[in-house]
Amino acid sequence: MQTPNRRSFRVALVALCSALALAAHAADIGQVKVAKGTVTIERGGQSLPAITGARLQSGDVLKTGADGSVGLTMSDNSLLSAGPNSVLSLDRYDFDATTSQGQFDATLQKGSLAVISGRIAKQSPDSMKVRTPSSILGIRGTEFVVSANDD
Amino acid sequence: MTTSWPLRAVVAAAVFALTACLGGCYHSGLVVLLPEKDGHATAVEVKQGEQTYVLDKPYAATRQWPMGAQAYTSDAKEVEARFGAAMAAQPMRAKSFTLYFLEGQDEFTVESKEIFETVFVEISRYPVPDLVVVGHTDKVGSDPFNDQLALRRAEAVRTALIARGVAPVNIVAVGRGKRDPLVPTADGVAEPRNRRVEIVVR
Numbered sequence: 001m002q003t004p005n006r007r008s009f010r011v012a013l014v015a016l017c018s019a020l021a022l023a024a025h026a027a028d029i030g031q032v033k034v035a036k037g038t039v040t041i042e043r044g045g046q047s048l049p050a051i052t053g054a055r056l057q058s059g060d061v062l063k064t065g066a067d068g069s070v071g072l073t074m075s076d077n078s079l080l081s082a083g084p085n086s087v088l089s090l091d092r093y094d095f096d097a098t099t100s101q102g103q104f105d106a107t108l109q110k111g112s113l114a115v116i117s118g119r120i121a122k123q124s125p126d127s128m129k130v131r132t133p134s135s136i137l138g139i140r141g142t143e144f145v146v147s148a149n150d151d
Numbered sequence: 152m153t154t155s156w157p158l159r160a161v162v163a164a165a166v167f168a169l170t171a172c173l174g175g176c177y178h179s180g181l182v183v184l185l186p187e188k189d190g191h192a193t194a195v196e197v198k199q200g201e202q203t204y205v206l207d208k209p210y211a212a213t214r215q216w217p218m219g220a221q222a223y224t225s226d227a228k229e230v231e232a233r234f235g236a237a238m239a240a241q242p243m244r245a246k247s248f249t250l251y252f253l254e255g256q257d258e259f260t261v262e263s264k265e266i267f268e269t270v271f272v273e274i275s276r277y278p279v280p281d282l283v284v285v286g287h288t289d290k291v292g293s294d295p296f297n298d299q300l301a302l303r304r305a306e307a308v309r310t311a312l313i314a315r316g317v318a319p320v321n322i323v324a325v326g327r328g329k330r331d332p333l334v335p336t337a338d339g340v341a342e343p344r345n346r347r348v349e350i351v352v353r
Binding site for chain 1: 179180181182183184185186187188193194195196197198199206213215220230233234235236237238239240241242243244245278279281283285298323325326327328330331351353
């Protein structure tokens with residue numbers, strides 16, 4: 001037998017969990033698939049550990065330490081991976097999975113980055129840009145590496 | 152005085168080399184286009200100040216010096232030395248499986264039931280798998296009808312995957328309608344190979 005109290009607790013818990021899942025789901029643009037050494041996600045003034053499986057949001061900044069590297073899979077299947085001492089901002093990311101239209105702007109402030117572009121760049125060649133302090137890269141496809149302000 | 156020219160040339164070369172090294176043993180950025188595994192054409196356009204370079208050959212590269220950019224051809228050795236750690240952290244590429252449907256329905260063909268089983272083997276190879284189920288239709292019917300049918304097919308496959316133990320939070324279902332046919336046809340053509348769902352594991 002369940003007391004009404006326990007039942008309402010369970011209902012509340014389920015509601016909370018689905019709300020959290022929905023909130024996480026709505027904003028997800030990609031996921032950390034590989035994380036080695038020190039890696040953090042800077043988000044809204046907070047510094048979160050970038051563990052394998054962590055979900056990404058537009059505006060996130062990934063930072064790797066001297067022993068760190070990180071690999072991201074975005075929702076359009078593009079792959080981005082940064083080596084040690086890197087700062088990578090996911091400035092803007094929009095992707096409509098039905099039409100394949102979108103916009104992806106990222107900035108490598110320093111360090112090294114390897115990229116395999118995905119559906120956004122394939123659908124429209126002007127829709128993916130990677131910036132460094134000295135350059136703007138327009139991505140027509142597909143696989144390239146870029147470094148910036150190397151130490 | 153023709154005899155002094157070789158000497159002047161040597162001095163000029165030495166001065167040039169020294170300046171180049173003082174400024175240039177440091178350069179602030181590098182871009183290299185890598186070869187494609189399946190060999191199809193790709194390109195990256197690099198804008199540095201007023202200059203634009205189009206990198207469209209394997210290992211085509213630019214590097215940024217304090218005095219400006221320079222185009223050159225890199226190689227696998229330089230890429231490994233400078234980007235080895237970044238490339239080692241690259242996630243596994245997405246892998247896609249295609250399942251086919253009976254006309255106008257959200258039920259698999261017999262062959263596709265077998266392919267569905269192989270998806271679970273693939274999922275186990277990924278450290279943190281997430282799945283996208285993409286529904287497609289043939290070109291019979293209107294856009295709104297096909298968008299709905301495509302999404303319904305994708306949702307049916309998503310439900311089947313969840314029933315087999317994949318966490319709901321790790322599967323997204325989307326419908327592409329008739330926008331992305333496997334076999335291009337005129338509008339209104341019934342084509343079984345276009346009535347499909349892709350399961351993308353990544």
